[in-house]
Amino acid sequence: MTPDEIGARLGALLTPTEVTAGISGGQAYARATVDVPLSQWRAALRAARDDTDLACDFFDWLSAVDEQDDGFDVVAHLWSTTHRHGVLLRTRVPRAAATVPSVVDLYPGAGWHERETHEMFGIDFDGHPNLAPLLLPPEFEGHPLRKEFVLASRVAKPWPGAKEPGESEGGGTRRQAMRPPGVPAPGEWGPAARRPADGEPDAGGA
Known part of the structure; x- marks a missing residue:
């Protein structure tokens, strides 16, 4: 099956009006990418496993993407050892209530991945x-x-790691260093930020 056919087949097995299918990048290695609502997360993985045309019997991986105010995207990749095709399944959960039904009973291999995603992103997997x-x-x-x-x-x-663009090993003009998103300026975080100013007593009152 082509990625388009896989996406259409999975959409037909669920509630089509709530499912969006597309294709990932990767040219010859592109995958069907199917977005499903949280309420259909388990049903989507079960359908991908049990449908004979899809037969995605191998659980490859699961992780998440932090979309900030929009919540988290939880993504799983399944593979068919029979048909030699795969599908990316994705659902979005709100940041304030980041809970996804566990699929460990459907794919025991998901256990490790759900634990890692819980630990790294703070997403709960109900039923794990x-x-x-x-x-x-x-x-x-x-x-x-x-x-x-x-x-x-x-x-x-x-x-x-690698130097910033415009910087060379031999020195010369250096581009002004830039902080990555989310990293505070020096003095705004850590011990230096808590150090009392001249003339102010320290935390011990000395």
């Missing part, structure tokens, strides 16, 4: 048997892949 921390220590606070999360290392020291 154990959303325990997977990658971060238990005392860690926050969700590192949310766009408002401040990366402390980018405030404390220059970011490693």
Whole structure:
């Protein structure tokens, strides 16, 4: 089946008026991309698995995208080992109530992915048997892949890796450094921001 046919088939198995099908990039590796409402998330994954024309029996991966005020997109990729085609399924959840039904009972391989997405984005998966921390220590606070999360290392020291455009290894004119979105200016965050000004008592009253 072509990506267009896959999207149309999955839409026909659900509530067509609430399903939007398209095609991802990737040219020869393009995938059908199907957006479904949250209420049809489990039904969509079940239909992709059980329909003989789709037969997406392999759970590839699941993650999320932070769309800020618009909420989160939860995305899953399924693959058919029989027909050798895949489909991207996507649903959006509101930021204030980021909860998605778990699909671990449909695809046991989703367990690890739902745990990671819960940990990194703060999205709950209703019905998951154990959303325990997977990658971060238990005392860690926050969700590192949310766009408002401040990366402390980018405030404390220059970011490693490739230089900014216009900068060379030999020196010369350097472009003014730019902070990435969400990273405060020096002095606005961390110990320096809490240091008392000259003449002011410190926290201990000395």
